[in-house]
Amino acid sequence: MTLDEDLEEAAGAVVTDGTVHPGVRRARAWLSRVTEPGTVDFWRFVDDVGPVDAVRQLRSGRAPERIRSLAGARAAQDETLADLRRAERCDARLVIPEDDEWPALPLHALTVAVADEPDDHRRQSERTRAPVPPLALWVRGPARLDELADRSVAVVGSRASTAYGEHVAAELGHQLGERGWTVISGGAFGIDAAAHRGALAAGGPTIAVLACGVDRPYPAGHGALLHRIAEEGLLVSEWPPGAAPHRHRFLVRNRLIAGLTRGTVVVEAAARSGALATARRAKRLSRPVMVVPGPVTSALSVGCHELLREAELGAVLVDGAAHVLEEVGRLGADLADVPERPSGPRDGLSDLAGRVLDACPVRVGVSPERLASIAGCEVLDVLRVLPALELADLVQWTGTGWRLTPPPEEPPRAGR
Amino acid sequence: MTLDEDLEEAAGAVVTDGTVHPGVRRARAWLSRVTEPGTVDFWRFVDDVGPVDAVRQLRSGRAPERIRSLAGARAAQDETLADLRRAERCDARLVIPEDDEWPALPLHALTVAVADEPDDHRRQSERTRAPVPPLALWVRGPARLDELADRSVAVVGSRASTAYGEHVAAELGHQLGERGWTVISGGAFGIDAAAHRGALAAGGPTIAVLACGVDRPYPAGHGALLHRIAEEGLLVSEWPPGAAPHRHRFLVRNRLIAGLTRGTVVVEAAARSGALATARRAKRLSRPVMVVPGPVTSALSVGCHELLREAELGAVLVDGAAHVLEEVGRLGADLADVPERPSGPRDGLSDLAGRVLDACPVRVGVSPERLASIAGCEVLDVLRVLPALELADLVQWTGTGWRLTPPPEEPPRAGR
Numbered sequence: 001m002t003l004d005e006d007l008e009e010a011a012g013a014v015v016t017d018g019t020v021h022p023g024v025r026r027a028r029a030w031l032s033r034v035t036e037p038g039t040v041d042f043w044r045f046v047d048d049v050g051p052v053d054a055v056r057q058l059r060s061g062r063a064p065e066r067i068r069s070l071a072g073a074r075a076a077q078d079e080t081l082a083d084l085r086r087a088e089r090c091d092a093r094l095v096i097p098e099d100d101e102w103p104a105l106p107l108h109a110l111t112v113a114v115a116d117e118p119d120d121h122r123r124q125s126e127r128t129r130a131p132v133p134p135l136a137l138w139v140r141g142p143a144r145l146d147e148l149a150d151r152s153v154a155v156v157g158s159r160a161s162t163a164y165g166e167h168v169a170a171e172l173g174h175q176l177g178e179r180g181w182t183v184i185s186g187g188a189f190g191i192d193a194a195a196h197r198g199a200l201a202a203g204g205p206t207i208a209v210l211a212c213g214v215d216r217p218y219p220a221g222h223g224a225l226l227h228r229i230a231e232e233g234l235l236v237s238e239w240p241p242g243a244a245p246h247r248h249r250f251l252v253r254n255r256l257i258a259g260l261t262r263g264t265v266v267v268e269a270a271a272r273s274g275a276l277a278t279a280r281r282a283k284r285l286s287r288p289v290m291v292v293p294g295p296v297t298s299a300l301s302v303g304c305h306e307l308l309r310e311a312e313l314g315a316v317l318v319d320g321a322a323h324v325l326e327e328v329g330r331l332g333a334d335l336a337d338v339p340e341r342p343s344g345p346r347d348g349l350s351d352l353a354g355r356v357l358d359a360c361p362v363r364v365g366v367s368p369e370r371l372a373s374i375a376g377c378e379v380l381d382v383l384r385v386l387p388a389l390e391l392a393d394l395v396q397w398t399g400t401g402w403r404l405t406p407p408p409e410e411p412p413r414a415g416r
Numbered sequence: 417m418t419l420d421e422d423l424e425e426a427a428g429a430v431v432t433d434g435t436v437h438p439g440v441r442r443a444r445a446w447l448s449r450v451t452e453p454g455t456v457d458f459w460r461f462v463d464d465v466g467p468v469d470a471v472r473q474l475r476s477g478r479a480p481e482r483i484r485s486l487a488g489a490r491a492a493q494d495e496t497l498a499d500l501r502r503a504e505r506c507d508a509r510l511v512i513p514e515d516d517e518w519p520a521l522p523l524h525a526l527t528v529a530v531a532d533e534p535d536d537h538r539r540q541s542e543r544t545r546a547p548v549p550p551l552a553l554w555v556r557g558p559a560r561l562d563e564l565a566d567r568s569v570a571v572v573g574s575r576a577s578t579a580y581g582e583h584v585a586a587e588l589g590h591q592l593g594e595r596g597w598t599v600i601s602g603g604a605f606g607i608d609a610a611a612h613r614g615a616l617a618a619g620g621p622t623i624a625v626l627a628c629g630v631d632r633p634y635p636a637g638h639g640a641l642l643h644r645i646a647e648e649g650l651l652v653s654e655w656p657p658g659a660a661p662h663r664h665r666f667l668v669r670n671r672l673i674a675g676l677t678r679g680t681v682v683v684e685a686a687a688r689s690g691a692l693a694t695a696r697r698a699k700r701l702s703r704p705v706m707v708v709p710g711p712v713t714s715a716l717s718v719g720c721h722e723l724l725r726e727a728e729l730g731a732v733l734v735d736g737a738a739h740v741l742e743e744v745g746r747l748g749a750d751l752a753d754v755p756e757r758p759s760g761p762r763d764g765l766s767d768l769a770g771r772v773l774d775a776c777p778v779r780v781g782v783s784p785e786r787l788a789s790i791a792g793c794e795v796l797d798v799l800r801v802l803p804a805l806e807l808a809d810l811v812q813w814t815g816t817g818w819r820l821t822p823p824p825e826e827p828p829r830a831g832r
Contacts, residue, residue, distance in 0.1 A: 164711055293709030293721065295580055296735035305709065308724065308733045317724045317733075319712035 003030060003078045004059065010052045020098045027051040028096040028136035029080040034058065034071045037134055037238040038127040038252040040117045042070050046135055066121065086241040090215040092140035100400060103149040103260060104368065107133050108383035109285040110259045128251035131284060134238045140214040141234035148205045148234060149260045152182035153328055156257060156275040157191025157267035162300050165191055165268030168292055170198035172265065175321030177204020184209060184261050186253065187226055189219060191267045196229060206233040211253040212245035213237060254278040262328040263288035265318060269303030276303050279315065288327040289315040352377060353385040357394055365401025419446060419494045420475065426468045436514045443467040444512040444552035445496040445656065450474065450487045453550055453654040454543040454668040456533045458486050462551055482537065502657040506631040508556035516816060519565040519676060520784065523549050524799035525701040526675045531796065544667035547700055550654045556630040557650035564621045564650060565676045568598035569744055572673060572691040573607025573683035578716050581607055581684030584708055586614035588681065591737030593620020600625060600677050602669065603642055605635060607683045612645060622649040627669040628661035629653060670694040678744040679704035681734060685719030692719050695731065704743040705731040768793060769801040773810055781817025
């Protein structure tokens with residue numbers, strides 16, 4: 001079936017059982033290759049018209065001029081079947097926002113942040129810094145992406161690390177892994193690798209977010225490590241199989257490391273390190289920035305100390321997993337409108353949070369979209385308050401949707 | 417001449433030329449031995465009735481019961497002449513608040529803080545934590561105490577330091593010394609000694625504030641170091657010559673290290689180190705607390721990292737002298753009542769600061785007491801705003817009093 005035929009069928013299909021039409025996945029695969037990710041306008045276009053119509057408009061030349069110029073000559077090509085086959089060959093798959101597996105909850109921070117970008121593309125953030133959600137994610141490995149991302153922490157730092165930094169990163173990865181938290185990093189030499197290895201050694205989940213295809217071990221020296229992560233955790237990339245690790249892609253990729261996690265820890269970073277960029281991206285997404293200090297005599301700690309000196313950043317010094325969990329375990333600020341004398345978990349909830357809570361069913365979980373329609377608010381608003389409600393243990397994710405957290409079972413009463 | 421005769425003469429003496437009657441100094445010498453320093457009520461009693469009358473009331477039994485109980489049996493003794501002779505033999509002297517050399521400006525923070533202590537002595541801070549100004553200071557060395565304390569920074573830390581901590585402390589002492597800043601510390605092993613040595617190596621001024629007599633090298637292993645400080649800088653103590661370094665005296669002493677300086681730097685400190693107490697004392701005196709981080713794997717940096725994690729403390733991470741001077745060079749917050757668009761140095765001054773500034777004479781310097789009577793405010797208020805006015809270069813200390821800073825000389829105009 002040609003791409004265009006498949007899209008036409010997908011556009012006309014009426015899906016009721018929650019499955020995703022293969023044409024939708026093919027559309028997202030095509031979008032993941034037709035332009036570099038991280039462009040505000042391109043994401044907005046797809047968000048507005050949907051993936052299937054976005055592809056059809058681009059292929060027929062009906063898309064707006066600005067969007068067509070972003071796609072360029074690639075709009076005429078179609079490598080979707082080859083890409084999907086190539087993924088399948090290495091046990092990878094394309095996870096898309098239409099899937100249950102999509103990590104909607106962590107990524108909602110990007111959706112919220114991209115709304116602040118101006119309309120005029122000349123005034124929008126550069127692609128290497130713009131907070132744009134991914135259009136799709138190529139995922140390699142046995143675990144479910146949404147489940148692993150749910151309780152995850154980014155551990156990042158310099159490639160040219162010292163023995164000290166590697167020791168601390170490995171220890172941190174190990175301690176987080178032991179506690180069932182997912183360590184997310186970039187798979188690079190140095191701190192990234194030490195953090196992944198620490199997590200693997202603890203039998204904990206770990207995700208490497210790559211700036212190249214998930215079938216392409218980069219750096220080459222990390223073939224064995226990345227292979228192991230693919231077997232026990234996940235390799236994730238916005239770029240299709242075979243994509244090369246171009247320099248600028250690392251910067252674009254960093255927003256996903258910050259965006260998928262509940263907070264970012266910088267272990268060792270020189271003065272102008274890429275890890276600092278990831279930390280600032282976490283800050284922009286209102287996620288805690290945590291920093292491991294080091295000797296002031298070490299050039300590899302200069303960047304860390306810079307972060308700790310930036311008062312506006314509000315970075316917190318951490319010396320291990322206990323400190324990290326203190327930060328990422330905190331309630332979101334969205335939960336309450338300055339609560340006064342809260343005496344129960346529902347007291348102090350904002351009006352919005354209360355409405356979303358009221359919208360949650362008792363037994364079968366429902367989607368954020370459904371919650372929004374019941375609560376009478378935007379999906380974005382629902383996504384804003386859900387994390388805090390979850391952390392307050394008021395709602396829970398069933399694997400397919402949100403519901404109220406069941407009350408604890410009454411212990412049987414002892415007779416008097 | 418007996419003490420009582422000397423006091424009687426001092427009480428009746430009319431001093432007009434600014435010199436201090438020897439009986440006043442003898443009274444302060446007596447007070448420095450009759451009770452342990454740091455007691456709120458004892459300091460308030462001396463402040464209220466003056467040193468001469470304080471001694472006479474104590475010796476005649478007319479002092480309030482509470483004050484007499486603080487002095488105890490020692491009130492009957494008099495070792496003042498022996499103490500003053502003993503000081504003289506090691507080139508030391510007793511500097512008292514009535515002297516020009518008294519570091520009134522730095523110590524004013526203690527005077528301000530002690531005013532907050534409650535009247536009921538059972539609710540006052542413990543002596544090891546109370547912010548009480550010293551009654552007198554035994555000073556050994558050639559330099560003037562007020563001049564050295566004017567631009568000074570405390571560098572403190574653990575005795576059981578590592579090579580890393582000592583390196584950093586010595587480097588910091590050296591850099592501060594090179595820039596003409598006085599390094600003040602406690603003369604102890606480890607970080608203290610490294611900071612003193614760094615300052616001495618740079619030919620910079622340094623002060624060791626001791627918890628024993630200034631004639632008594634303690635620790636014994638620091639005989640040579642303390643001797644050198646006495647020759648090139650100053651040894652300072654609240655305790656009279658021969659006093660032993662009792663354990664609790666170190667804690668009482670720490671308030672002077674914090675109080676004499678514009679800010680305190682902690683270089684290495686274990687979890688419950690005395691250096692942390694000094695840092696918290698600096699904070700209570702509204703002086704910047706600065707902290708040098710270290711490897712998170714080092715037990716000697718645990719205390720430092722604790723300080724940096726205490727949000728309320730507002731401690732700033734520093735990696736060297738440049739960072740330190742950024743903090744201690746700042747304008748005091750007392751200067752302005754939220755200035756709006758200041759266009760000249762006088763704009764944005766609080767009403768109080770403006771009145772004190774107006775009270776300053778153009779040529780001959782006058783005392784804070786005189787400024788207070790002209791400005792129609794308390795001496796405490798004058799002491800509160802003077803540091804900020806000085807930092808703004810609006811007033812200057814002539815060596816004998818305060819006056820307006822003379823305008824810069826007009827550069828000769830070049831002919832057209």
